[in-house]
Amino acid sequence: MTTQELVAQIHKKQSFLCIGLDTDLEKIPAFLLEEEDPIFSFNKGIIDATHHLCVAYKPNIAFYEAYGVKGWSSLRKTIEYLNDNYPEIFTIADAKRGDIGNTSTRYAKAFFEDLNFDSITIAPYMGRDSVEPFLEFKNKHTILLALTSNNGAFDFQTKITDGQELYKEVLSVSTTYKGSENLMYVVGATKAEYLKEIRNIVPNSFLLVPGVGAQGGSLEDVCTYGITKDIGLLINSSRGIIYASNQKDYAEVAELKARELQVAMAKEILKLN
Amino acid sequence: MTTQELVAQIHKKQSFLCIGLDTDLEKIPAFLLEEEDPIFSFNKGIIDATHHLCVAYKPNIAFYEAYGVKGWSSLRKTIEYLNDNYPEIFTIADAKRGDIGNTSTRYAKAFFEDLNFDSITIAPYMGRDSVEPFLEFKNKHTILLALTSNNGAFDFQTKITDGQELYKEVLSVSTTYKGSENLMYVVGATKAEYLKEIRNIVPNSFLLVPGVGAQGGSLEDVCTYGITKDIGLLINSSRGIIYASNQKDYAEVAELKARELQVAMAKEILKLN
Numbered sequence: 432m433t434t435q436e437l438v439a440q441i442h443k444k445q446s447f448l449c450i451g452l453d454t455d456l457e458k459i460p461a462f463l464l465e466e467e468d469p470i471f472s473f474n475k476g477i478i479d480a481t482h483h484l485c486v487a488y489k490p491n492i493a494f495y496e497a498y499g500v501k502g503w504s505s506l507r508k509t510i511e512y513l514n515d516n517y518p519e520i521f522t523i524a525d526a527k528r529g530d531i532g533n534t535s536t537r538y539a540k541a542f543f544e545d546l547n548f549d550s551i552t553i554a555p556y557m558g559r560d561s562v563e564p565f566l567e568f569k570n571k572h573t574i575l576l577a578l579t580s581n582n583g584a585f586d587f588q589t590k591i592t593d594g595q596e597l598y599k600e601v602l603s604v605s606t607t608y609k610g611s612e613n614l615m616y617v618v619g620a621t622k623a624e625y626l627k628e629i630r631n632i633v634p635n636s637f638l639l640v641p642g643v644g645a646q647g648g649s650l651e652d653v654c655t656y657g658i659t660k661d662i663g664l665l666i667n668s669s670r671g672i673i674y675a676s677n678q679k680d681y682a683e684v685a686e687l688k689a690r691e692l693q694v695a696m697a698k699e700i701l702k703l704n
Numbered sequence: 705m706t707t708q709e710l711v712a713q714i715h716k717k718q719s720f721l722c723i724g725l726d727t728d729l730e731k732i733p734a735f736l737l738e739e740e741d742p743i744f745s746f747n748k749g750i751i752d753a754t755h756h757l758c759v760a761y762k763p764n765i766a767f768y769e770a771y772g773v774k775g776w777s778s779l780r781k782t783i784e785y786l787n788d789n790y791p792e793i794f795t796i797a798d799a800k801r802g803d804i805g806n807t808s809t810r811y812a813k814a815f816f817e818d819l820n821f822d823s824i825t826i827a828p829y830m831g832r833d834s835v836e837p838f839l840e841f842k843n844k845h846t847i848l849l850a851l852t853s854n855n856g857a858f859d860f861q862t863k864i865t866d867g868q869e870l871y872k873e874v875l876s877v878s879t880t881y882k883g884s885e886n887l888m889y890v891v892g893a894t895k896a897e898y899l900k901e902i903r904n905i906v907p908n909s910f911l912l913v914p915g916v917g918a919q920g921g922s923l924e925d926v927c928t929y930g931i932t933k934d935i936g937l938l939i940n941s942s943r944g945i946i947y948a949s950n951q952k953d954y955a956e957v958a959e960l961k962a963r964e965l966q967v968a969m970a971k972e973i974l975k976l977n
Contacts, residue, residue, distance in 0.1 A: 453807075491803070491807055493801070493803055493807045493808075493810040493811050493814070494807070494810055496810070496811065496814050497810040497811070497813055497814045497818070499776060499780065499814070499818055499819070500773050500776045500777055500780065503772060503773045503776050504773055507772065507773065527801070527802055527803050527827075527830075528766075528800070529800055529827055530764070530766055530800050531852065531853070531854045531856075532854065534726075534764055534766045534767070535766075537766040537767055537769070537770040538766050538769065538770070540770055541766070541769050541770045541772070545770070545772055546772075554800075554802055554827045554829050554830075555829060555859075555860065556827050556828060556829045556849060556852075556860060556861065557800075557827075557849070557852050557854060557856050557857065557861075558854070558855070558856025558857055558858065558859030558860055558861070559855065559856040559859050560854050560855050560856040561854065561856050562856070576829060576830070579804065579829075579830050580804070581804045581805065581830060581831070581833050581834065582831070582832065582833050583804075583830050583831025583832040583833040583834050583835070584830065584831055585831065586828075586831030586832050586877055587828065587829060587831055587865075587870065587873065587874065587877070588829065588830075588831070590865040590866055590870075590873065591865060591866075592860075592863040592864060592865040592870060593863055593864075597860065597863075597865060597870070600860065600863065601860065604859055604860070
């Protein structure tokens with residue numbers, strides 16, 4: 432998917448919501464456990480109920496990998512269901528991968544070609560030759576971890592290096608990578624005020640923002656500091672939507688929660704005019 | 705496996721060799737492609753031929769993930785074969801994972817419990833709460849990326865932060881993590897001279913050293929700067945051993961190459977007396 436197609440979808444749906452499919456057998460409604468593939472059934476329920484209110488889905492790969500071969504099968508069914516039924520949706524493999532050159536190419540093929548995701552999250556620690564193999568894929572997007580929303584972010588990401596915080600160094604340096612036009616960045620919403628300085632470094636890049644809702648970030652603050660003329664934001668919510676109910680009505684309640692966010696986002700988009 | 709058991713195995717075999725199982729359908733001998741599971745068959749051949757010369761095997765998970773559900777099945781068969789037939793071997797899931805708290809626990813369970821690996825490689829960028837979930841597992845080891853052997857290592861890892869290079873900051877800070885006695889570190893052999901300073905920070909920790917051989921590092925240099933009284937080193941070789949021949953004799957040739965390294969390692973161990 433091209434960035435233009437993503438932007439068009441955002442305007443059409445008046446939403447820049449990404450729904451995190453962090454699907455956990457211990458948290459999904461008990462009645463689904465009788466299904467042949469409870470993880471896929473749950474995801475299908477969420478997707479069918481919310482696809483008109485969001486522009487992206489983001490399965491966190493750890494949740495699938497934790498169930499081994501079975502989990503990978505659920506992941507494959509989920510991405511195929513999305514691509515077959517809602518091809519306009521931007522799909523994110525939240526994998527946080529990062530390895531040496533040839534090995535990165537392996538991961539890129541696995542997620543971009545075999546599973547046909549539109550994008551993947553990548554850790555920056557190993558530098559240029561661990562990221563560039565992902566950037567070679569046309570109309571695929573690499574979402575680099577810059578500033579994450581967990582407490583551990585302060586261990587290294589905010590340390591000063593070369594006169595600026597490491598996460599800013601990651602932003603600056605990565606813009607020199609070959610194919611950097613295919614980069615997006617993860618920036619946690621718990622530090623919305625940081626977005627102003629981030630926009631000085633990457634004025635137009637899409638930012639994937641976790642941490643709104645359950646982790647305490649404010650949608651309005653994120654937009655105040657981070658929104659661009661092409662929106663430039665994907666705001667992720669996982670638990671707050673998919674686990675809002677663990678009863679038979681889980682999909683309808685998820686729709687309600689997604690709609691609340693979509694309505695709030697439409698207001699922010701309106702402010703741009 | 706306890707660290708003491710690993711050290712005992714090193715002394716018994718007079719080897720601190722780790723063999724990387726970066727198994728690639730495009731590189732293995734063509735005759736194996738007729739087998740039901742060529743990746744597992746190749747691994748089994750390598751393992752049976754070399755297990756007495758090495759103390760660890762390290763499948764790089766990307767190579768398996770690239771083949772989707774089938775690849776995960778090959779990985780599972782490989783680790784089960786190792787655990788059933790050579791339980792003395794230290795097993796490393798080279799996954800380079802790293803995610804927020806609960807998600808890290810998922811990965812830890814997948815690799816430590818479900819697949820029953822002895823250890824996993826982890827990226828440090830997300831900090832304490834992305835690493836500590838792995839450290840809770842008793843007799844399991846977390847191998848943190850410190851200084852990698854690729855060129856991209858110079859993008860961020862060697863930048864000065866808080867008065868020292870980021871990779872040293874990673875070493876220092878990680879020693880304060882809860883369960884840090886279960887930490888080991890990845891340190892690329894292409895910078896063997898750095899090992900002296902690394903040993904000032906982590907004098908006794910095991911270091912997993914890639915980059916000897918194919919990537920140009922010298923075994924003797926690594927030992928000069930990095931060896932401890934309990935050895936404290938696992939030297940990895942992948943391509944130089946497993947792809948030394950791509951004919952019917954691949955396993956025998958792998959044994960020869962592994963033996964060359966084992967003999968050189970025995971000499972280094974002898975120097976300690």
